Amino acid sequence: MCAIASNIWQRYLLWFAHDLVDFRMAEIKSLISVLDINMRWVEEPADHPFWIVEVPSEECVKKLASRSISLRGVIELWAHSNNISTLHQQLKALNPNVYQPYLQPHLSFKVEVETFSNHLSLPELVDKIEVQSFSYLPIVGPVNLKNPDVKLWFMEYYGLEPNNIPELPYQYYFGRWITDGQRHLMKKFSLKTRKFIGNTSMDAQISVLMANQGKVKPGDLVLDPFVGTGSLLVPAAHFGAYVLGTDIDYLILHAKTRPSRIQQKVRASDESIQANLRQYGLENQYIDVVVADSSLPLWVKEFELDAIITDPPYGIREPTERVGTHKVPQITEQQAPTHIPSKIDYGHDHLYQDLLNFAAKHLKLGGRLVTFIPILRELYNEENMPKHPCLELVANSEQVLSAYVCRRLLTYEKVSRPSDCMAGERTFDPSLENFRDKYFNHCEDSRQVRRQKHYSNIGLRDSNSKTDRIAPESDT
Amino acid sequence: MKLLTHNVLSSKCLKGVSVGYPLRLNATDIKVVDVDFNSEFVSRMIPKINYSALYEAAQSIGHHNGLPDAVADDYEHNDDFLKAVHHVLLEVDVVSGDLECPESGRKFPITRGIPNMLVNENEVNEINSSNGC
Secondary structure (H helix, E strand, O other): OOOOOOOOOEEEEEEEOOOOHHHHHHHHHHHHHHOOOOOEEOOOOOOOOEEEEEEOOHHHHHHHHOOOOOEEEEEEEEEEEOOHHHHHHHHHOOOHHHHHHHOOOOOOEEEEEEEEOOOOOHHHHHHHHHHHOOOOOOOOOOEOOOOOOEEEEEEEEOOOOOOOOOOOOOEEEEEEEEEEOOOOHHHHOOHHHOOOOOOOOOOHHHHHHHHHHOOOOOOOEEEEOOOOOOOOHHHHHHOOOEEEEEEOOHHHHOOOOOOOOOOOOOOOOOOOHHHHHHHOOOHHHEEEEEEOOOOOOOEOOOOOEEEEEEOOOOOOOOOOEEEOOOOOOOOOOOOHHHOOOOEEEOOHHHHHHHHHHHHHHHEEEEEEEEEEEEEEHHHOOHHHOOOEOOEEEEEEEEEEOOOOEEEEEEEEEEOOOOOOOOOOOOOOOOOOOOHHHHHHHHHHHHHHHHHHHHHHHOOOOOOOOHHHHHOOOOOO | OEHHHHHHEOOOOOOOOOOOOOOEEEEEEEEEOOOOOOHHHHHHHHHHOOHHHHHHHHHHOOOOOOOOOOOOOOHHHOHHHHHHHHHHHHHEEEEEEEEEOOOOOOEEEEEOOEEEOOOOOOOOOOOOOOOOO
16 A cells, blocks of 8 residues: 555656557556555546556555556656647746755756657757757756666657657656656566577566466466466566466476477477576576366365466467367276377367366455457457356457457456356357367458459459569468 | 475366375475575465375475474464475475375376376366366
């Protein structure tokens, strides 16, 4: 809980990276909840990357920034307007108590300019500071461009369409930089420098978002039932959780699969999920990984988790499999110990239903299940997302992968305990069944259709010879 | 495999096995590692784990020294007790050995610290019954 310093709520500007916009609000809401932050919007947040919020104290926004990867940084808002002269008036009328502590002779400073959507060269940016002339601000400290004590920001917002920018910005903001968000984790946890990765390891930014959606906090117990190379365990461990994983693939957990890096011929002998955590100094948070089939019961009934964060296989780059056979199994006693179990397809409708049942059973009350689901965009219907009577869908964010396919990050919160024989409703969403078949067939169909459309659009009647060459490269 | 994991694993994925707990632990190689002590986490875990199963498992591999045979009454404030539990839960790592189903005797191997709980296709229930647990 943020200490309430005074009755006056202060205004801050949250500056977001313009990336994965659909995940932004969900992340902030999750963090407000897990960090118990008291915050209100001055205006209802929209797609644009500048949100003005009010909080009882600076500590609240600092806490938020200590977890958020959507957030570039937080600025103490000194003035903001859609009109530059009003901005200057506001600044001139600013209460000296706001700026005086930071405009001191012994504090070095720097003024930065951001022109969102409007790319300017460095001289043009410098020019902006000169032209706008904030000289009435009693800045007395020395300039320090590399490592200033105080950073002042002047921002102009030109809308969200870089190819269609207005002459004058829509909004102007001026304020003092308070703190950075967690964008640096994208470099720290980059897959490029990670010891053990596979074909479907989750990138750093999204895996951090997922840990935040899971409301992970220190001392939590977090499980990924489709763990793979453990890319979702890394940020969970970074935020202090103890992590566990299971996977049906023996070879991946023992790092015996073919390496995913093109330059790498064989995997190093010490690659493992544990080695990844060790690389980031998080080995203390590692509990175990287990080779197991997620469609079968594995844990004791009492086993209770704080969060389940997972990215099940989509059936495209990794197969969706469970142990089973369509034949009558015949394994002699002699074969049994070394027999590799045969596997059959684990349909997405079954997989997600099992996952939700599992979550309803093993999550603590209020615990969260965070999972991706691949979807053909034109078949998407919010009503058809997997459901369970004990789980409430609290967030649903889309990441577009191509014109036809997306994946959605679904966040469920456990709101009640399941009775003994309660199971999830099976939702026979057409987009959940046979995703793989649809994925491939759908693309092939539409490619032809698209080509025809393209030709008719540009007024070419036959689609042979020359025209083939000017047809745009189709994205598959 | 840590004993915390052992404490929550069962073999009820096997056809005909209803409880499958606790699994008998046979260790051929054990490594004792250093893990930072987090008293809050350990005391949160204590009501969630099966303490007698933990004690028996530790005893079966000879790492029960210092571990009381029952939960201390004031465990939340008893650092010595929490440290002993911490050691057994998180620092004793079974690198190789096996886990044995108490009902069917089916053995699940542990290699390089990773238990293999996969069962063969003739050991699972019919596919159409959705378990998901």
